Amino acid sequence: DVTTAQLPPALKTIDIDPVIGSGTLAFEHFLTPKISWQAQFMMSSNPYPKFHSDIPVFNRIPMGAGLGFTFRPFKRAYFKFSAIENIYSSWSDFSWGAALQGEY
16 A cells, blocks of 8 residues: 655644555465454554654554454354554554454
């Protein structure tokens, strides 16, 4: 993904890179036709290329890794659960996720 953000004039003094690239590499393994697990790695370019040297976490490349579980009780319905952790960076420290997805 490529994202661009243009700051409003009042915030032009903040040094933020206007173009940010990001991507995800994921793997899903089906244990049964209804149950699978996933692993993923996410990374993006740093939007703060020259942040203050006293806060080095913002000077690192954002990276995260996640593990997930999917259960399909019906052919077109999914329950998804995931946990994501940062990897030596300014990515979110730890997060849980849950989703209910349906298709028609």
